[in-house]
Amino acid sequence: MRWSVRLRKIATVLALGAGAGAIAGLPASPAHAEGPYHFTCRGPLAPGGTVAVNISVSSRELAVGQPLVVQWQLGVQSPVKVGDPFDDRRLDKGAHLAVTGRVHATGVWSGQGTIDATGTQFYEAERLRQPENLPLGAVADGQVIASRPGTGALRIGTLVLDLAPAEAVWDDEFDTVRDFSVGYEGGWTRNDGSSWPGETPVGGSLHETDKEGATARFTFVGTGVDLIGMKNSDMSRFELTVDDGHPPAEYREVHDAYWPVAAEPRLRETFPAIRDLPYGKYTLTVKNLIDGKHARVDGFRVHASTADNSAASPYRTVCRPPENVPLIPITVTEGGGPDEEPGPTEEPTGSPSPSPTDGNGDGDNGNGDNGNGNGNGNGNGGNGNGGNGSSATPSPGSTPTPSQVLVTTTVPASPRPTQTVTSTVTASPQVRITPSGAAATGEAPVSGPPPGALIALGTLLLGGGLAGGIALRRHRAAHAGEGPMS
């Protein structure tokens, strides 16, 4: 299992860090484990109300350009499981569990920001319904590169859990839950389907309209969606649209629900809309196009081929750290040595409260606010100015460590030609896997039959024509002396 490998990696990191304190001056001091912390959880994935979390940082002392890695390990004993797995038919095809652990960084990383550690794991339905806790293991580590010297601090934030069923059916009417909702506009009524023979509607009823322009909107989180409707002789064309709130729509197609056999209406008919979207929040819109003809909405089938915590699933569970979690102080030094003046001296603009001197071991304050992140967005507290202060040049005497290089780029075409921008480039590749060769991003605009098939078809036609002609001539010659039959 992928997380098992990460567990071993973390164990290695923790072993390296055991017994070693923060030693100033070392370019990369050992990892520091923090915890276990008992987070208080609210949501259906933590029936016990708490989960135990270990958090480790790669180092408390690092040089400019060195990455700071924050790793989360969720305790094996943490009671993470689905509340009523047997009653929940949406789990029949399995589900993706997504985890994000958030750490707030202040001081030396663009002023202020967040470091998210994320992970996703798929569980079959059988495993979800076993009584044992779900083995969360470790999530992928969060990482940030310290961009300027100074002192800062890490504040442990929230842990967010989501569960995205691989395939889930939603009825045509339900109460809004997290990012899932449904609404009807323009004259819809409910129909329990009792007048139709055979199959019954999903959930015992459906919505219908015969008004042109009437719309139904289903907002969901996933990677695809189908409409569950029906076909009947009193139905006609309707339009399906899927969008993420940013035009143009991801999908727009007109479907026809007309079914000529009035005595045999087809219920629970699937009208596929779209698959393979990036995981996220979308809205499916059903619009009736013909006045006097019905459009019917019986339900929706949502697909998820992966998951993350960018949008809230119905299983969203948020765990908050205890009140007394101390700040984790971090010191960033210049790569060349302690005597050098730090290059950039400007405070990052837009940083609300950098307070770089407060984070140095002052663990008894500043930790009361531990609930400002609900995982519903990806914090971007800083505006990205840290470490790249304008009008700044690196110290001439600075000697980059082997792991990082300081580069100054002069921008000739800028409105301020004398301005320079200093950036930190780590030695590790920014593109982690470099593809080989070029990209195949095109296709023949028109596609005719292959030449071989054309020649074969032509030969067949020509041979058939000639053979037929010969046969006809022989037939006529054989009957040349006969009179017409009456």
Next chain:
Amino acid sequence: MTQQPDATRPPRPPAPPQPAGPGRTLPRAALPAVLLLACLAGIAAIMAGLLAVLSPATTTLEPAQEVTVVNAGGGGHLPPTVGPGGPGAPLTQAAPTAPPPSPAALPVPPVTTARSVRPVRIAIPDLGVSAPLMRLGVQRTGEIEVPPLSRRNLAGWYRHGPVPGELGPAVILGHVNNRQGAAVFARLREIRRGQKIYVTRSDGVVAEFTVDGVEQVSKKTFPTERVYGNTTVAALRLITCGGVYDRKRHGYSDNIIVYATLSNTKAA
């Protein structure tokens, strides 16, 4: 053959012309013509097939009228820098060792980016492009994945590289066309230095990039280091196909590569 009138029966009024179909006389009469047509169609199909085999199996992408496109994969003297694109500027391939083009606007520092952030949409107002983004990886062959050809207005972000706005070269791919016609990056060859590209991210940040240059490169000499190599700023690369289509190899001969640098950020 035609039927003779029966002398034992009373004369009937002249029959109106028979519609095609139910009578037996018309198919028999038309049989020679059908056979002749089959022969002619067969000859035409054979000729078309032979032409397809013998002619060069290429389709040239129609460039915009004001842009001169040069397939620079054939060697010769290559310019030391990536060209600016635009009217009158040939999209030649820069020398293999040429660096990415210099920024056209003042670069801004990279954006703090959490691990879960991803780009969700790209917009190039000057080209009328506004498309969602999917995530792309690498194929087993090591080549970069591309978006599904069935979706014309969909581009893809290479997920093993930086998120647009992060330090490093973020890469976005889009098809130039598919069998139905023009696709999301059909007009990418028209882009020029100074024009803007906007990438919306899942954290609500809109990263504005300014185009630094554009080149058309032979796929045989793809400038891997120039495209994927480390950068000192938050950069963006847009890639699509160009040149001529080789039906035998099922692909275009060239790639169009756009180089851009982060020049502004704002909330969506």
